[in-house]
Amino acid sequence: MALLAVVSGVGLVVDDRVLVGAPIWFKPFKFSVSFVAYGLSLAWMLSLLDRGRRAGWWAGTVVAAASVVEMAIITGQVVRGKRSHFNHATPFDEALFNAMAVTVVVLWLATLAIAVLLLRARIADRASAWAMRCGTALALAGAAIGFLMTQPAPGQTRGSSSVVGAHSVGVPDGGPSMPLTGWSTTGGDLRVPHFVGMHALQLLPLLLMVLTALASRPRFARLADGRVRLRLVLVASTAYAAAFALVTWQALRAQPLIHPDGVTLTAAALILAATAAGTCAALRRSPTTTVPSQEVDETKELAA
Structure with a gap:
């Protein structure tokens, strides 16, 4: 993700294409930086587990793998000059977006598994334990907001609209x-x-x-x-x-x-x-x- 952030940063400089009102490389740059912070935070938290470390390793690996798939699709669509999210323009674009939806669900469930492990962990410093537990719970809630974005916006219809879903509400x-x-x-x-x-x-x-x-x-x-x-x-x-x-x-x-x-x-x-x-x-x-x-x-x- 750190390497992709650098590549996307270069893309922002040398590629002047704009997609949905933003520089086309802005989305992979933003997502890769976010995943760097997300991955480092989870890795640190997993290192503090006193039990269930093997389950934590598997959950962390699933998070990493799902993140890679997500970013591969986002970056691939940027190269093609197409939007990655909410794109139902062609069967191929729709298949890619559906694959992203699956990876997001898998990533969310793996993070939930890590949250459960942290809840059961015996961490000596209670303040540290609850900072991690509350942080993970809120991160899960924040990630779940993404599912609201996939709902059809006014004027969109599943099966007939080329774009189904939106970040914005009311505009x-x-x-x-x-x-x-x-x-x-x-x-x-x-x-x-x-x-x-x-x-x-x-x-x-x-x-x-x-x-x-x-x-x-x-x-x-x-x-x-x-x-x-x-x-x-x-x-x-x-x-x-x-x-x-x-x-x-x-x-x-x-x-x-x-x-x-x-x-x-x-x-x-x-x-x-x-x-x-x-x-x-x-x-x-x-x-x-x-x-x-x-x-x-x-x-x-x-x-x-």
């Missing part, structure tokens, strides 16, 4: 869009919740890494308590899930991400307020002890 694909992301600025866009959900797999563990790094500084000594970090991870995961639900609801109402209405802004404000309150509560020290949980464990081991 045709390929219209005015945000730079870099390509998300619609005139209607809803299901790629927004798809992106937000999928990247919880990286962002929640990254948050924990930041908290752990800060815990070593005297100014943030309270974070050295493992229970405080766990509470903060749970608050962040809940807030992330609420934000994911909000952008999904916004997209389904045919509302652009950058043009929210009053209802959306009110919901966002409530999420922010609840998150702030939850963060303040999570930062309170446990009334039973002020000693970091890791130090308590070490003291017990020395006593034994």
